[in-house]
Amino acid sequence: MRGTKAIYAVERLKTRSGNSAYAALSLPGGVFRLVDRAGGAERTVGEPMPLDAFVAFVDSLSPAQPKRQSKLDAAFDAQIKRSRR
Template sequence: MRTTRAIHAVERLKTRTGNPRFAAISLSGGLFYLVDKSSGTDKKVSDPLTLDDFVKFVDAYGPQKPRKASKLDIAFEAQIKKSKGG
């Protein structure tokens, strides 16, 4: 189960970056690190991290997915900016 969270985080990263050559490497003691295999060799991208830290790192790595906003969200943000501005 622990590995599943790490794998899903890497799958999200692959989707965001368009690079299918990222991989999560699991170590004993519940540590994980990220590698990029796109250059033909395993380029270590992160140090060994605990599961929670690894997922946070992978989610923050690379381009971020644009946030979806509803019409109400946009109107609410505009109202806040308007009230702060004057």
């Protein structure tokens, strides 16, 4: 289960950045390391870190994609803003 959270974080990074060569390596002691295997060489990105720090680091490398919002959601948000005045 612990490795799954790290792998999902790397999958999100791959989608956001367009670089499918990123990989998460699990090291002894419950730490993870991010590597970039682009160009055939394995380049370490960052330092080995515990799971929660690793996920936060990976998520910070590429900006999150904006959430989609329907017209109804936008109208509802506008209505809430008007009612708070």
